[in-house]
Amino acid sequence: MEFRQLKTFRVVADNLSFTKAAEQIFMAQSSVSAQIKKLEDELEIKLFDRIGRRVLLTAAGCKLYEYARRMEEMSLEIHSEISDSRYSRGNLTIRVPETLAFVYMPQIVDRFHETCSGSKPSTSIIAM
Amino acid sequence: MEFRQLKTFRVVADNLSFTKAAEQIFMAQSSVSAQIKKLEDELEIKLFDRIGRRVLLTAAGCKLYEYARRMEEMSLEIHSEISDSRYSRGNLTIRVPETLAFVYMPQIVDRFHETCSGSKPSTSIIAM
DNA sequence: TAAAAATACTCCATAGGTATTTTAT
DNA sequence: ATAAAATACCTATGGAGTATTTTTA
Numbered sequence: 001m002e003f004r005q006l007k008t009f010r011v012v013a014d015n016l017s018f019t020k021a022a023e024q025i026f027m028a029q030s031s032v033s034a035q036i037k038k039l040e041d042e043l044e045i046k047l048f049d050r051i052g053r054r055v056l057l058t059a060a061g062c063k064l065y066e067y068a069r070r071m072e073e074m075s076l077e078i079h080s081e082i083s084d085s086r087y088s089r090g091n092l093t094i095r096v097p098e099t100l101a102f103v104y105m106p107q108i109v110d111r112f113h114e115t116c117s118g119s120k121p122s123t124s125i126i127a128m
Numbered sequence: 129m130e131f132r133q134l135k136t137f138r139v140v141a142d143n144l145s146f147t148k149a150a151e152q153i154f155m156a157q158s159s160v161s162a163q164i165k166k167l168e169d170e171l172e173i174k175l176f177d178r179i180g181r182r183v184l185l186t187a188a189g190c191k192l193y194e195y196a197r198r199m200e201e202m203s204l205e206i207h208s209e210i211s212d213s214r215y216s217r218g219n220l221t222i223r224v225p226e227t228l229a230f231v232y233m234p235q236i237v238d239r240f241h242e243t244c245s246g247s248k249p250s251t252s253i254i255a256m
Numbered sequence: 257t258a259a260a261a262a263t264a265c266t267c268c269a270t271a272g273g274t275a276t277t278t279t280a281t
Numbered sequence: 282a283t284a285a286a287a288t289a290c291c292t293a294t295g296g297a298g299t300a301t302t303t304t305t306a
Contacts, residue, residue: 001203001206002130017260018260018262019259029262030261030299032261043206052306053260053261055261064210081191132271147285157286158286159273162271181281
């Protein structure tokens with residue numbers, strides 16, 4: 001199961017149409033069919049009922065739809081959070097006497113990194 | 129960004145080692161490097177500091193780690209929820225006089241499907 | 257007969273592997 | 282000298298497209 005497939009699935013579900021979904025995400029209709037098929041094969045359950053030319057979500061499909069939405073949201077969240085300026089790199093210049101640096105810097109770097117779970121490293125204050 | 133990459137990332141983060149991660153998930157070390165590189169390229173930010181032969185999470189990496197965990201959990205949840213017996217298909221046999229079926233069945237099927245947002249379709253009661 | 261999904265097939269992008277190089281201990 | 286990550290290069294899988302068939306409304 002990959003993001004790509006979940007997105008395709010979500011679009012098909014929104015349109016209740018493989019063809020329209022294909023147009024929206026600029027793919028061939030057959031490729032959309034293939035992706036949905038792969039998902040269904042992996043989850044071992046039908047996601048859509050193809051009744052004649054009508055497409056309807058199955059119960060499993062409905063459930064998956066909720067997850068697909070949440071996943072997409074998280075994906076966006078990641079992209080915006082991560083590229084947030086807080087995490088965008090800058091430069092940190094440290095000047096220390098060479099002998100001290102040799103002995104203490106490795107530990108200092110370690111401590112600095114340890115702080116990274118839960119707080120902004122760029123504002124951490126480290127005391128030895 | 130794909131699930132596969134996030135998982136690889138998570139394992140590297142858990143081990144703070146590309147080599148160990150590669151062993152754990154049965155991949156070549158170079159492939160692990162490549163996946164991480166792709167992630168870093170896409171997010172346009174370094175996820176690990178490679179200081180000598182030490183690997184440490186950057187601030188961005190720490191943030192992503194949380195998301196990666198949640199994503200994996202959701203992925204598992206999907207697999208178990210979806211393959212849950214409630215959604216596993218069974219057989220439903222309906223016998224109706226042919227004339228009635230022709231006229232009403234399509235609508236009945238529609239109503240049945242409409243119920244799928246929020247409740248168990250298999251226990252829905254549909255009255256016309 | 258028209259419109260939509262499935263299928264058969266082809267092709268190419270890329271994920272992953274092997275081998276090697278680089279780098280730091 | 283060793284251990285780990287990066288890099289170069291190659292191969293093969295599978296994802297996406299085109300064309301066609303099937304189906305039903």
